[in-house]
Amino acid sequence: MKALVIEKAADRSLQDLNFVEVLVPTSAEHEGLIKVHADGFSPVDYKIIEGVVSAWPYPHVLGLDVAGEIVSVGKKVTTWHVADWVSGHGDLTKNGCFAEYVIAPPYELVKNSSFCVSCEIATRDLCGTLTAYEAIERKANFANVNTVLVHDAAGGVGSIAIQC
Template sequence: MKAILLTEPGLQNLKLGQSTLADLKPGDLRIEVKATSLNPVDYKLSTHGHPSWTYPHTPGVDGAGVVLEVGPEVQGIQVGDRVFYHGDLTRAGSFAEQVLVDHRAVTVLPAEMSFEEGAALPCAGLTAYQALVRFCNLQAGQTVLVQGGAGGVGSFAVQIAHQWGARVIATASPAKHELVRSLGADEVIDYRDPEQMVEQVLQFSAGGVDIVLDTVSRASSTLGLQMVRPSGQLAFIAGRPEPEAVQQLGHPIKVHEVMLGGAHVRKDDAAIRDLSRMGEALSSMVVQGKVKVLISQHIGLPEIPEWLIKLKAGEVPFGKVVATL
């Protein structure tokens, strides 16, 4: 089968080639990949490698497709089902014509959704959902700050918070303000002047937000500490806030590190199954028109290496890059 192969760590070592899959393990599905999306974790691990990988390795954590074969001990999924999933990073991934996936992590793709929408949903959408709903227990009437509101995770987070009845503040560059407002943000702030940004957030939130979701960096999550009210919460995906800054706050907050793939790493049955349940909840919101899947670029399988480089360089203007196979 055709696949993107990483011959050794380094984005320059990603090539289109031929690969084969291992035999199905108990609980596995063999899936014909119809679409796959590109995520920061894909270029990060392709750059640095992973201790469990042997080379050549096929990256790609997210995908959507059709079930070709079911292994022993599979329940609830049948051959021919349309599905999407967030895969196990230690295994061969979705930048290929076929992939093996743990059935517990798979969600049936609603008929109203395309494979491209399904592929774009898991990593970014489930991360936003897990951070806000599972970890922070988002409630109507709360005020939420999303740092990086036009990105993959941020664009989903703005919409989820809006649909939960929260007041949403988001940061974005000025060119993306209207886009982020269209997703449900009540206030959109230019992040390029950090001091002014903090002042504006504190003004809009009457002294501090209930929840900060930072999708940007360690420096950004550290800055987010200044905007959380006492007993509020900060969730981050791109860098833990500086410990000294947390200690110097002078009031308690809850800090959550969001690592969606940790479910596979821990081999946590409940957490793996929750990937599927969160997928059901989020795809239902898409079908109902409550959440939009933002796809900024449609590509083919051979274009994945060059677009991973562009994603790393920050050249993707908003939302997700999706490859159709």
């Protein structure tokens, strides 16, 4: 399969990325294999190219945000089935989704049909939505707060944050 990869640890810019042939990943018993229909390219994707992730194997497939169709599941996966349409946000330490297929554990996925959106929309909004959710629901303490000011609500994170 074709994948967009960083070929070696010394590659640290977008210009170093290359499409190469790699093996289709094999899912473990607790993972599913997804045929990728759309990827989201977020700021995280290009920023981590310049950083160092010691857990990366090389060549490393980039990409965090994916939408597609499950084509196989491991024997311990009970929440997803072949032909389910899903989107998900991956793990920085593992190979990503800028490829024709990607593996993912169930906890990284959400069913697309419940949102009635295209794969392209599903991947476009994942990073911003998760960032807004983390900031508002998990990091901030709004126990005694009645009003919150969201600066720059025209961006991806801010536009989601004002809807919470």
